[in-house]
Amino acid sequence: MKHWIERIADDLKEWNVEKHVIASGTSISGSIHIGNSCDVFIANAIGKQLKEMGEKSETIWIADDHDPLRKVPHPLPESYDKYLGMPYSNIPCPDGCCDSFVEHFEKPLLDVLDDFGIELTPKSGFEMYKDGSYNEYIRIALKKADKIREIFNQYREHPLSEDWLPYNPICDECGRVNTTTSYDYNEENDEISYKCECGHDGTINITSGNGKLTWRVEWAARWKIFGVTCEPFGKDHAASGGSYDVSKVISEEIFDYKAPYPVPYEWITLNGDAMSKSQGVFFTPKQWLEIGPAESLNYFIFRSKPMKHKDFSPNMAFLDFMDQFDKVEKVFFDEEEAPSEKEAKKFKKIYEIAQIHENEGLPFRPPYRFLTVAYQIAGNKPEKIFEILKKNSQLTKSFENKEFGSLTEKELADFNQRIKNVKNWLDKYGPKFVKFQVMKKIPRLELSDDQKTFLGNLANLLEKKEFNSAEELHDEMYEILNSDGLKPQKAFQAIYKMILGQKQGPKAASFILSLDKDFVVKRLRMEE
Template structure:
């Protein structure tokens, strides 16, 4: 069984509910990255696991848009210093393209979730507070401030003082959330506060968005508002004494609610050179989810994040995207080979389930697939800068020379292939290797420095090229055959070829590469030296 189905089964056995609410959330204070997506995709997999078990369920996403801007992040202009402490829903968009700072980072992520095949109900914290959704929970928190303080102090090295209140008022003067509550009048339901930014003192009813609960109180309040059954969370929240532990006690003892089941997930680390660094919006170590579909289809990201248990850390290496896509392609191939079989083995069942969870829209039949790394080469060679698209006629010519049967490719496969060609090209230009064919003059200079045996082979190979079928398999065999006939180590024949084509000793699979470049060009290059 896939881990998401196991979690769903345990949840159903532990909590008997008419409807299971799976929650996920994030603070859109910066670019929402692949590491953040792990939480949402984990929640989505559990939701799909519950549906798979035949129970009613809903996936909700709560954006913490009423959190304050905590500091001037590296990606912000200097003038945004004045907004530190203000709820991010009330701050202008950094680029002037969205309604607010929060929407600027949230909207692209929500659009990405749609691409990823995630259907959820979205709630924004600022709207929830302003609608009065939290009013009753705020009142309960204020009336139970001693109990909440005692719970939090159990896990603090520096205890909260007796004059602490579980609420942050939005200052009426400067709009910031850093305020000190001085008193609470239970009869009038009003709080007296002093702003720690501007010094303003005022008296307000802390409802309809005039105040916000601090995180460790907000979270359990939210569980009871939305009847949350289960929620994935980062290991920081789940650590001993973390916000989940305090939330459990506040949920039970203050809000009279059974806390949700926790699912802890590990960080995703971004490979930067030889180091793996935890992704962080505030530190600028990110790969934004919105950028994923520039380099690969959404199902590849789902596969990356769902193939491992949430507790297993993932090193996200952009240079290894081709290997990841190859793994997904193999899974897809296995799915279509075994899906109609009877008496499936456990391993086969797991493969089918993994493909189902990875692929939002499962095609009726196995699509025509070209390996991603090969697509990165074809995409670069056939891209039309004027049309900003690949030339599919040239693509099909190259594929035929590489022994692919292209006559009966369906429209779905053609579209998917075109997308992959462009995505793989984007990847190669930014994270892989840009394909640069050196000019003839440079090739001649390199040729002069080759070993005599390599020069002899190049001339011999050029003559043989004129009389053979120009396809990848034939060319591959011809390289070995001609090298053997001249007593040259095939490795040196390959190196010589790469040197006169790319100016370096390595490159793509040579037979396929030569077929891709075309007969006229290849014969001219090998013969002109």
């Protein structure tokens, strides 16, 4: 069973090149989120796989930081609309915390690359224009403008004008790049004449860096500049007659370079909505690390094929997702069994691709969902949380016989990090119904006589018997409520009312076993 990353690497190995260059790129138009950073994650995985196969490989990331600002990104004020049309590279930092707009939005991604085990060489589109990397390709494109126009027109409903040139200068007057139109090129002095919608008519030298190739020509040019052999990109570029189709022809017919192996991927939605930097609908890799381990984002991206729809929700659905991730991780490390042999192979292959630290062994990550309960009972007290886990049989075979004091430094670090993730999830995304607080004093809430009888009988049971599992206690609780003729809902409501001061709470049996026994007995008997 091969993962799709491995199949891509197999295909690339047949290219018989001296070195593979896997390219990724991101428009720095606002916060870089888990949707538009898929380029980076997929490119890194392909490059890593090629190296494991003995191929020379480099992963690069190109910041498209010379493109024009088309929408004001969240959470910038509306006053930033004065920069619309200007290259990101010429826009100041919105908070004054960085040297530029570009650094402000790319830094959060670059800062977490190590956390995700991503190795890449960063490049800047702006710097490439400034240092002359594009100069020769601009000249070629301008000299072959008629041929490029012919290629473009094959994919256009309305043909381009006869004097159209594949280059947009930055207007000397208004500073915008998406409002200029080039109409003449002087080969002798590398000057372009242009008009701008602001009314300015000017000339610019292409070696100044104060302009850029039109996107599909630029994309093809940089494939040749870097020797790109593979590039992941969003499905919009992969549409029939879209950017990749056009750039592929330009690459081969204008720049005499074989277009790279394409890896298109489906966009990631957030709670069912398309991610939007301008609307503030996005979730970043840095935000992910606040609530989950880096491997879990890799798992989210690599568990299904790239063109399969992926929706992410940091709310209750995240607990279901973490249940799946925890299961896959434990199957990989032979801590749990998969539902079938086929599933076991599938789980292990996906986790193998998602894994970051290959030689560190099983991380100590107790069940995420259960920790949302244990944390609210014990607070930020790892030792107490550990005892609750043990009491409720939540530790896998490698840890079930361990004591808290025998955890290694790494295991303790893993444990503390998971507790921190759970706390952040509860604080930021946990819905009200999963949150609770053990009341220090008996809540003054009314109970029926049969509820009081049930609580008294439950207190007697807990006092005289030790329970080894939540399942065992659960069964005996049902025996009591059935003998008392009480409906389960009423019985459990009585427990939650007395301990939490509300009508609902976590699974009753494991919740009771997680609390101090003497406290529970007294509270069920309504004794202070």
